[in-house]
Amino acid sequence: MPEQRLAVRKTYKLYIGGKFPRSESGRTYLVDGSNVALASRKDARDAVLAARKAQPGWAGATAYNRGQVLYRAAEMLEGRRAEFAALGVPEADVDAATDRWVWYAGWADKLAQVHGGANPVAGPYFNLSAPEPTGVVGVVAPASFLGLVSVVAPAIVTGNAVVVVAGDPLPAVTLAEVLATSDLPGGVVNILTGSPAEIAPWLASHDDVNALDLTGVADGELAVALEQAAAGTLKRVLRPGPGADWAADPGLGRMTAFLETKTVWHPKGF
Amino acid sequence: MFEYAPAPESRSIVDLAPSYGLFIDGEFAAPADGGVFKTVNPATEEVLSEVSVAGPADVDRAVAAARRAFAGWSALPGAARAKYLYRIARIVQERSRELAVLESLDNGKPIREARDVDLPLVAAHFFYYAGWADKLAYAGYGTTPLGVVGQVIPWNFPLLMLAWKIAPALATGNTVVLKPAETTPLSALFFADVCRQAELPPGVVNIVTGAGDTGRTLVEHPDVNKVAFTGSTEVGRQIARSVAGTGKRVTLELGGKAANIVFDDAPIDQAVEGIVNGIFFNQGHVCCAGSRLLVQENVYDEVLDSLKRRMAQLRVGDPLDKNTDIGAINSSVQLERVRALAAVGEQEGERWSPPCELPGQGFWFAPTIFTGVSQTHRIAREEVFGPVLAVLTFRTPAEAVEKANNTPYGLSAGIWSEKGSRILAVADKLRAGVVWANTFNRFDPASPFGGYKESGYGREGGRHGLEAYLA
Numbered sequence: 001m002p003e004q005r006l007a008v009r010k011t012y013k014l015y016i017g018g019k020f021p022r023s024e025s026g027r028t029y030l031v032d033g034s035n036v037a038l039a040s041r042k043d044a045r046d047a048v049l050a051a052r053k054a055q056p057g058w059a060g061a062t063a064y065n066r067g068q069v070l071y072r073a074a075e076m077l078e079g080r081r082a083e084f085a086a087l088g089v090p091e092a093d094v095d096a097a098t099d100r101w102v103w104y105a106g107w108a109d110k111l112a113q114v115h116g117g118a119n120p121v122a123g124p125y126f127n128l129s130a131p132e133p134t135g136v137v138g139v140v141a142p143a144s145f146l147g148l149v150s151v152v153a154p155a156i157v158t159g160n161a162v163v164v165v166a167g168d169p170l171p172a173v174t175l176a177e178v179l180a181t182s183d184l185p186g187g188v189v190n191i192l193t194g195s196p197a198e199i200a201p202w203l204a205s206h207d208d209v210n211a212l213d214l215t216g217v218a219d220g221e222l223a224v225a226l227e228q229a230a231a232g233t234l235k236r237v238l239r240p241g242p243g244a245d246w247a248a249d250p251g252l253g254r255m256t257a258f259l260e261t262k263t264v265w266h267p268k269g270f
Numbered sequence: 271m272f273e274y275a276p277a278p279e280s281r282s283i284v285d286l287a288p289s290y291g292l293f294i295d296g297e298f299a300a301p302a303d304g305g306v307f308k309t310v311n312p313a314t315e316e317v318l319s320e321v322s323v324a325g326p327a328d329v330d331r332a333v334a335a336a337r338r339a340f341a342g343w344s345a346l347p348g349a350a351r352a353k354y355l356y357r358i359a360r361i362v363q364e365r366s367r368e369l370a371v372l373e374s375l376d377n378g379k380p381i382r383e384a385r386d387v388d389l390p391l392v393a394a395h396f397f398y399y400a401g402w403a404d405k406l407a408y409a410g411y412g413t414t415p416l417g418v419v420g421q422v423i424p425w426n427f428p429l430l431m432l433a434w435k436i437a438p439a440l441a442t443g444n445t446v447v448l449k450p451a452e453t454t455p456l457s458a459l460f461f462a463d464v465c466r467q468a469e470l471p472p473g474v475v476n477i478v479t480g481a482g483d484t485g486r487t488l489v490e491h492p493d494v495n496k497v498a499f500t501g502s503t504e505v506g507r508q509i510a511r512s513v514a515g516t517g518k519r520v521t522l523e524l525g526g527k528a529a530n531i532v533f534d535d536a537p538i539d540q541a542v543e544g545i546v547n548g549i550f551f552n553q554g555h556v557c558c559a560g561s562r563l564l565v566q567e568n569v570y571d572e573v574l575d576s577l578k579r580r581m582a583q584l585r586v587g588d589p590l591d592k593n594t595d596i597g598a599i600n601s602s603v604q605l606e607r608v609r610a611l612a613a614v615g616e617q618e619g620e621r622w623s624p625p626c627e628l629p630g631q632g633f634w635f636a637p638t639i640f641t642g643v644s645q646t647h648r649i650a651r652e653e654v655f656g657p658v659l660a661v662l663t664f665r666t667p668a669e670a671v672e673k674a675n676n677t678p679y680g681l682s683a684g685i686w687s688e689k690g691s692r693i694l695a696v697a698d699k700l701r702a703g704v705v706w707a708n709t710f711n712r713f714d715p716a717s718p719f720g721g722y723k724e725s726g727y728g729r730e731g732g733r734h735g736l737e738a739y740l741a
Contacts (some may be wrong), residue, residue, distance in 0.1 A: 263704050
């Protein structure tokens with residue numbers, strides 16, 4: 001019997017602040033034979049801290065720069081098609097996810113032109129409305145890999161930072177490896193693996209989280225509880241109806257859901 | 271101060287009935303359980319009229335009327351909805367003297383402001399959104415209305431807040447049940463008459479009066495598709511919690527604690543006018559009031575001296591006098607709130623008001639500033655919603671931005687500087703929905719208004735204001 005090379009396995013860890021730590025709790029759970037980090041409340045708080053730290057710099061980067069970073073994510077994803085296929089992600093989904101990064105990359109320096117503009121007020125004033133990122137967004141991601149990319153890309157392209165509770169852990173951590181090699185500043189995307197029912201309530205009630213995307217919450221009661229907790233600091237909550245078609249044209253809604261409009265006035269005069 | 275002869279506006283133009291019912295399905299009707307409350311003139315404590323309390327059965331009837339009207343109203347061509355709104359805008363213009371006096375009577379605001387700010391903006395708002403009704407396909411939010419909209423508005427700009435709520439809702443094809451504030455119900459009831467004059471189809475606009483319970487019943491009504499609220503952050507939280515899981519759309523325009531930042535290169539005289547307008551406009555009953563003054567340290571003395579001189583010129587008194595700058599506090603409850611926070615401020619910092627004689631009757635509070643305030647003081651953190659200004663200082667632009675953003679609110683902010691690049695850089699960094707540079711408290715129907723963070727979500731005004739009312 002020919003000697004077979006023993007494979008080097010991957011350790012599936014969290015992605016926080018650009019690093020891949022284990023859960024501070026030391027806990028793991030089994031997913032398809034792999035031990036995956038089981039994120040805790042402390043991990044969620046660390047992730048929010050990392051997101052808050054990274055967000056102003058990311059929002060302050062030029063839109064051109066953010067667009068290139070998202071495009072770089074598409075390049076990196078393209079090169080890892082086989083790895084995602086080995087995790088059971090349909091090839092068509094990986095391709096569509098790659099194309100989605102490219103699509104959103106192009107929005108970075110266009111959305112303000114489509115979603116903002118000059119306001120013709122009745123007086124001698126310059127008046128301009130422009131979209132700005134909401135800040136730190138907690139995301140409960142759907143299990144679909146294309147769904148995961150479709151919720152993360154629109155949230156970050158405008159300058160938000162996200163803390164993602166993964167729906168399907170192995171592809172999510174692998175996506176983190178894509179992002180870690182895409183020149184994305186550490187902390188802009190943070191990915192936690194574990195139980196949404198355990199982690200998401202800490203994000204929903206966290207005072208330093210500005211918005212919540214409940215797309216991946218399958219349990220209706222949990223979704224209502226999270227929405228109620230989010231009311232404490234008046235987080236913006238995105239809770240789409242069931243049965244998302246991730247292959248469909250995403251439209252602008254997922255970007256505008258996590259934007260604020262700022263309107264600046266200035267008098268005109270000689 | 272110059273002696274001015276009194277120049278009172280006549281109140282005879284307003285014909286007040288001794289009592290008012292609820293406006294449901296195009297008719298005024300008595301409430302099911304017969305509950306009433308009195309609305310008073312806060313400047314004199316005189317009872318103006320008796321107003322109905324809408325109970326659950328009344329709210330139910332109003333929502334049902336709006337639901338019945340929705341099919342026809344939403345099916346109208348946009349151009350027809352536009353014409354109704356243009357009619358309303360015109361009627362408001364024609365009746366603006368009457369409505370301005372009424373607003374001043376019920377709210378306590380100076381007639382000069384009701385006449386020159388509130389009423390022109392009300393008409394402009396209807397005129398602006400009228401034009402959108404047949405152009406929705408170009409706005410980018412679809413053309414499908416949501417259904418019945420429940421709207422709850424505050425007492426600081428009663429008719430203007432009504433216009434901000436009703437104009438975009440009707441333009442987009444929704445029907446409305448609106449609850450005005452408990453202390454200022456009259457202009458909404460007069461607006462019901464404007465709707466009748468415009469021959470607006472019955473049920474398209476319904477006005478239910480009452481206090482918090484009526485508002486809660488409306489917000490929680492299962493057949494309301496969208497809730498729009500302007501008011502306190504605390505009530506905003508309760509609404510957000512109560513609609514969780516219902517799928518209702520919500521927009522919230524809540525409190526603020528705006529920083530008004532004066533740099534050392536600012537035109538000081540203009541800045542002082544802006545500071546005064548920012549905090550004493552409408553007795554400081556303004557969610558976007560510039561209630562935290564941030565002055566660069568090296569011009570602090572100059573700004574403060576000038577501000578105090580200017581404040582000594584403010585005329586506090588009879589709201590119907592056309593010379594009056596500062597009118598009455600809207601209610602005894604609000605006066606107590608302002609007094610309580612000012613008392614706390616006095617323990618923390620130094621209190622100053624110009625010499626000023628307040629009328630014996632009614633609810634009054636002298637324009638007040640607090641100096642020696644630090645960021646942790648309650649007077650610098652909590653919304654007073656009265657003519658009270660907290661003064662802080664800073665040394666560098668970075669420190670100004672840091673202090674300005676150090677609040678859970680994010681509704682508005684002001685910047686005073688002659689340096690364009692500095693204004694734009696600071697405006698970029700302020701976490702607030704409206705930034706006024708070298709001006710303050712400007713409003714326009716074309717200009718989106720709304721907050722960041724705990725000042726709420728959604729925008730009112732402009733193209734952005736349509737989004738909240740379209741599916």
